[in-house]
Amino acid sequence: xxxxxxxxxxxxxxxxxxxxxxxxxxxxxxxxxxxxxxxxxxxxxxxxxxxxxxxxxxxxxxxxxxxxxxxxxxxxxxxxxxxxxxxxxxxxxxxxxxxxxxxxxxxxxxxxxxxxxxxxxxxxxxxxxxxxxxxxxxxxxxxxxxxxxxxxxxxxxxxxxxxxxxxxxxxxxxxxxxxxxxxxxxxxxxxxxxxxxxxxxxxxxxxxxxxxxxxxxxxxxxxxxxxxxxxxxxxxxxxxxxxxxxxxxxxxxxxxxxxxxxxxxxxxxxxxxxxxxxxxxxxxxxxxxxxxxxxxxxxxxxxxxxxxxxxxxxxxxxxxxxxxxxxxxxxxxxxxxxxxxxxxxxxxxx
Numbered sequence: 001x002x003x004x005x006x007x008x009x010x011x012x013x014x015x016x017x018x019x020x021x022x023x024x025x026x027x028x029x030x031x032x033x034x035x036x037x038x039x040x041x042x043x044x045x046x047x048x049x050x051x052x053x054x055x056x057x058x059x060x061x062x063x064x065x066x067x068x069x070x071x072x073x074x075x076x077x078x079x080x081x082x083x084x085x086x087x088x089x090x091x092x093x094x095x096x097x098x099x100x101x102x103x104x105x106x107x108x109x110x111x112x113x114x115x116x117x118x119x120x121x122x123x124x125x126x127x128x129x130x131x132x133x134x135x136x137x138x139x140x141x142x143x144x145x146x147x148x149x150x151x152x153x154x155x156x157x158x159x160x161x162x163x164x165x166x167x168x169x170x171x172x173x174x175x176x177x178x179x180x181x182x183x184x185x186x187x188x189x190x191x192x193x194x195x196x197x198x199x200x201x202x203x204x205x206x207x208x209x210x211x212x213x214x215x216x217x218x219x220x221x222x223x224x225x226x227x228x229x230x231x232x233x234x235x236x237x238x239x240x241x242x243x244x245x246x247x248x249x250x251x252x253x254x255x256x257x258x259x260x261x262x263x264x265x266x267x268x269x270x271x272x273x274x275x276x277x278x279x280x281x282x283x284x285x286x287x288x289x290x291x292x293x294x295x296x297x298x299x300x301x302x303x304x305x306x307x308x309x310x311x312x313x314x315x316x317x318x319x320x321x322x323x324x325x326x327x328x329x330x331x332x333x334x335x336x337x338x339x340x341x342x343x344x345x346x347x348x349x350x
Contacts, residue, residue, distance in 0.1 A: 020332060022248060023325040026299065027238035029258075031318040034204050034228045038219040039197040042066030051211045055202045055228060062213050062225065064198045073195055076188030083181030090173040101163045104156065111152040206230040234316050236268060236304040238324045239278060241297050246335060247328035248273065254304050257323045261315060266308045270326060274301040302326075 045065040049055060206228040213225040236256060240248065248270060256266040277298040279286055304324060306313065 020247065020327060020329040021325050022240060022244040022328055023323065024238050024240050024244070025321070025323050026240075027236055027304075027322045027324045029234055029316055029318050029320045029322060030237045031206075031229050031231060031234050033209070033318070034202075034206070034230070035224050036061060036200060036202070036226045036228060037222050037224050038064060038200060039221050040064060040066055040194050041220045042198070042218070044213055044215050044217045044219060047211075047213050047215055049208050049211070049226075051208060053208045055206065055208060057202055057205045059202045061200045061202055061208075064200065064219065066194070066198055070191075070195055073188060073191035076184055076191050079184035080181055080188060083177050083184055087174050087177035087181065090170050090177060094167060094170045094174070098167065101167070104159050104163050107156050107159075111156050114152070200225070202228050204228055204230045205232065229318060231314070231317070232310075234306055234313065234318065235271065236306060236322060236324060238302045238304055238322075238326075239299040240302050240326075241299055242277065243297060245273070245300055245302075247331040248302065248326060249328070249331045252326055252328055252330055254324055254326045256304070256306065258316065259321045259323075260317075264312070266306055266312065268304045268306045268308075268324075271303045271305040274303075276300070 042064040043066075044062055046063045048060050048062055055061065209227045209229050210224075211226040213219070219225065236254075250270050250272060252270045254268040254270060256268050258264065258266065274281075277300050279298055304326075306316070308316075
């Protein structure tokens with residue numbers, strides 16, 4: 001009788017609770033480690049951290065000795081100053097040229113006045129010379145003076161036009177100097193970034209691992225020097241069988257047991273489910289359309305967020321093996337609703 005009671009209790013508990021608990025041992029702690037590398041080439045002058053040291057975001061990790069970059073920055077600044085001086089000089093020449101234009105306009109007005117006076121004198125003496133009241137030689141002299149005045153007007157007009165065109169040339173020089181200044185400013189910014197990159201800093205807070213940088217070592221951009229593991233952002237990646245995912249949904253609670261910490265349970269929740277099985281994202285995904293076929297149950301990565309006290313979280317490390325169980329009871333009625341909906345559609349189609 002006791003066996004029947006125990007069996008009945010077990011069956012009821014299994015139907016109500018047990019069959020909705022999806023468990024797997026194929027689960028490991030993960031962290032999005034950041035690979036630290038140099039952005040500039042040079043020799044490491046100083047390594048400022050040690051293996052397994054906790055660092056903060058923005059904390060200097062190492063220094064690189066590259067004397068060329070400060071020199072390039074100084075050269076860029078000098079080019080900016082030179083371009084600014086060229087622009088200022090051209091602006092000053094524009095001012096001088098505007099004064100020259102004003103002077104040329106005044107000179108043109110003067111010669112035009114003289115030309116008009118000489119022409120009026122010719123017009124006044126021409127009838128007198130025709131009647132013999134004035135000598136012909138004086139009329140010839142006046143005509144010569146009038147022609148010379150007209151030539152002076154033409155020359156002064158040409159000088160005014162040349163002075164005016166000179167303004168456009170000087171303004172082009174100003175724009176050229178400004179463009180050179182912008183180019184030099186861009187070079188300076190690039191050089192200053194290189195100077196800043198001579199000090200490699202941590203992009204995230206975490207713990208230093210896989211430290212390979214050594215003082216005196218020559219490094220190039222992209223060379224891996226160390227890793228920073230953000231232990232505060234640990235998560236769990238559990239590989240559930242595809243047959244376990246029917247009721248698994250985002251936000252469902254999970255219970256986590258770490259092999260390294262027996263007797264301690266952590267709580268978490270389903271953060272996301274991968275968009276495909278692990279085989280789909282492998283380097284050589286299976287091609288089941290060729291050769292013989294053996295059906296194998298696939299596994300799907302499920303990311304589980306760890307809801308634990310920070311003091312307990314410090315005991316966890318990426319790569320640790322864990323057992324995880326997800327409570328899928330929140331979706332237990334969803335499959336039945338889908339089945340009923342499909343049955344209704346089938347009945348309506350008959």
